[in-house]
Structures are given as structure tokens and as C-alpha cells.
Amino acid sequence: MTTVKILAIAGAGRSGSTLLDKILGQEENIVSVGELDHVWDAGFRKNLLCSCHTPFKHCRFWNDVFDEAFGGMHNVNADEIMRLKLSVDRAIFTPSIAIPWLRTPKYSRELNIYVDILSKLYNAVHKISNTRIILDSSKSPSYLHALRLAKNTELNIIHLVRDSRAVAYSWQRKKLITQSQEKEDYMPTQNTAQSSLQWSVRNVLTYSLKSFSPSYQLVRYEDFVKEPKTILANIMTNLNIDNCKFSCLTDQSLNRTEVHAILGNPIRFEKGPICIRADMEWKEKLETREKFVSTALTLPLLFAYGYLQE
Ligand SMILES: [Zn+2]
Numbered sequence: 001m002t003t004v005k006i007l008a009i010a011g012a013g014r015s016g017s018t019l020l021d022k023i024l025g026q027e028e029n030i031v032s033v034g035e036l037d038h039v040w041d042a043g044f045r046k047n048l049l050c051s052c053h054t055p056f057k058h059c060r061f062w063n064d065v066f067d068e069a070f071g072g073m074h075n076v077n078a079d080e081i082m083r084l085k086l087s088v089d090r091a092i093f094t095p096s097i098a099i100p101w102l103r104t105p106k107y108s109r110e111l112n113i114y115v116d117i118l119s120k121l122y123n124a125v126h127k128i129s130n131t132r133i134i135l136d137s138s139k140s141p142s143y144l145h146a147l148r149l150a151k152n153t154e155l156n157i158i159h160l161v162r163d164s165r166a167v168a169y170s171w172q173r174k175k176l177i178t179q180s181q182e183k184e185d186y187m188p189t190q191n192t193a194q195s196s197l198q199w200s201v202r203n204v205l206t207y208s209l210k211s212f213s214p215s216y217q218l219v220r221y222e223d224f225v226k227e228p229k230t231i232l233a234n235i236m237t238n239l240n241i242d243n244c245k246f247s248c249l250t251d252q253s254l255n256r257t258e259v260h261a262i263l264g265n266p267i268r269f270e271k272g273p274i275c276i277r278a279d280m281e282w283k284e285k286l287e288t289r290e291k292f293v294s295t296a297l298t299l300p301l302l303f304a305y306g307y308l309q310e
Pocket residue numbers: 050051052053054059060061062259260261
């Protein structure tokens with residue numbers, strides 16, 4: 001049986017993962033599934049739009065995947081899986097997922113059931129897409145620690161980092177999204193203290209995936225938008241794939257073909273060329289007090305990632 005190769009974009013939210021996902025997802029060797037950890041809520045409960053512009057439950061691709069994995073969408077008890085997810089897959093449980101002797105017998109039983117569901121899901125995506133690499137932008141370290149336990153899979157990590165002040169600014173902005181048929185909705189917001197603390201915790205926990213993964217690469221968003229072809233080539237070299245041409249990248253723009261990604265930034269719905277450029281609006285518009293709070297709460301990692309030396 002062929003090992004299912006997963007390439008996961010990991011790290012804090014609002015770090016530019018949708019843009020990276022969108023570009024990598026254009027390659028013929030790669031199938032992008034978006035933030036698949038949200039499929040139970042965003043897909044089954046809310047029936048939000050797949051990035052192919054079809055409501056999730058009517059998307060042909062996802063129907064084929066769930067037919068293969070579970071004998072059909074009607075056999076999936078999303079409420080039960082959400083309950084299971086809450087009891088095993090949260091940031092606070094990351095040590096228990098990573099280190100077996102920290103698990104209680106009850107936790108082990110529930111984690112095994114959860115991992116078995118992920119095994120079926122990702123093996124089905126591999127079979128239906130008939131593509132070499134599954135690109136997943138779930139980002140959550142606890143989810144990815146659980147996913148690396150899935151049968152017949154190999155989890156490779158891109159740790160995507162963006163300046164915490166830029167992330168704080170992004171969390172403050174009210175962005176309209178259109179992901180359901182019935183109503184327009186907004187992306188969630190957070191204040192600077194919340195987003196900065198979350199940024200630190202997420203990045204530390206993401207680093208913990210390094211020793212468990214066959215390949216781990218730290219990518220700074222700011223470097224990626226400056227030299228996308230170099231960064232993409234490095235990512236592929238790390239995966240031992242040397243035939244990617246990234247022909248969608250011409251003069252730092254890309255052309256979009258149909259993918260079936262779950263959730264993500266609204267840019268996933270956009271078609272046609274997209275200009276890749278550094279979004280540095282936060283430098284002008286984030287208030288000085290907010291910059292101070294974010295810098296103070298994320299100082300050690302800002303130094304480690306080289307943001308304070310620039
Ligand atoms: Zn779709």
C-alpha cells in the first residue's frame with residue numbers, strides 16, 4: 001500500500017496560509033483540502049461553500065471521498081465527531097497526543113477512535129484524488145499531532161510564521177466572507193492580547209512537531225511574498241520532489257484552477273491572476289499601544305524569527 005504523503009501548513013492563524021495553500025494547490029502533484037480539521041462543523045453542520053463554489057454536501061469531490069471513507073455522508077455523525085474532537089484534540093492536550101505515557105486509558109481509547117476516523121478520511125482523499133501529496137492547511141498543532149498517528153500516512157510540516165504585529169492587525173480587521181448559501185458572514189476577530197498569546201502558544205507547539213516529522217521547514221510569510229519561487233522550490237526539495245514547475249507563477253501572479261478546499265481566507269474563492277505582494281498595512285495602521293502590547297507578549301519568538309533585527 002502506498003504511503004499517503006501529507007504536507008501540512010502549521011502555525012498561528014492569519015499567517016498567510018491560504019495564499020501559500022492556493023499556490024501549492026495548483027501543482028498537479030498536490031491536492032489541496034484546505035482546513036480539513038473544520039470539515040465536521042463547516043461542512044456537515046453548516047454546509048458552507050467548498051472553494052469550488054458548491055455547498056459542501058453537494059460537492060462531487062467530497063461526496064466521493066466520504067463514500068470511500070465511510071460509505072456515504074449519511075453515515076457520518078458530525079455531532080459525535082465534534083464531541084470526540086473536543087475531548088482529545090485541543091491545544092492543552094498536545095502533550096498527551098505527543099507522549100503516549102501521559103495518556104489515561106479513557107483518553108487513549110478516544111484518541112484511537114479519533115485517529116481511526118482521520119486515517120479513513122485522508123486515505124480516501126488520497127484514493128479519490130489520485131494525487132501524490134495532500135496539502136492540508138488546518139494549522140492546529142494538536143490536530144497535526146493526532147494526524148501524524150493516522151495509519152499509512154507520512155506528515156511533512158511547513159511551519160509558516162508571520163510577524164505577530166501583522167497577525168494582531170489582521171485579527172482586528174472585520175472581513176466579510178461568503179461561505180454559505182443563506183447568509184453573509186464575517187471572519188472572527190480577536191483583540192491584540194488574545195491574538196498575541198495565541199501566536200506564541202501556537203508557534204511553540206508547532207515547533208514540537210519537528211522531531212516527529214520526516215521533513216520540517218520554517219517559512220516566514222515575509223520571505224515567501226518577497227521570493228515565492230525560491231521558497232516554493234525549497235519546500236519541494238525538502239519533499240524530494242523536483243519536477244514542480246510552478247507555472248502558475250508568472251511575474252509573481254498566479255492563475256487559479258478548481259480545488260476543493262474547506263474553509264480559509266476569502267481569497268480562496270477568487271479566480272484569475274492574483275498579485276503576490278507583502279501586506280505591510282499594519283506598520284501604518286496598527287496603533288502604537290497595540291504594537292507595544294503585541295511586541296511585549298511575543299518578544300522571545302520575535303527575536304528568534306528575526307523580526308526585531310530588521
Ligand atoms: Zn468542491
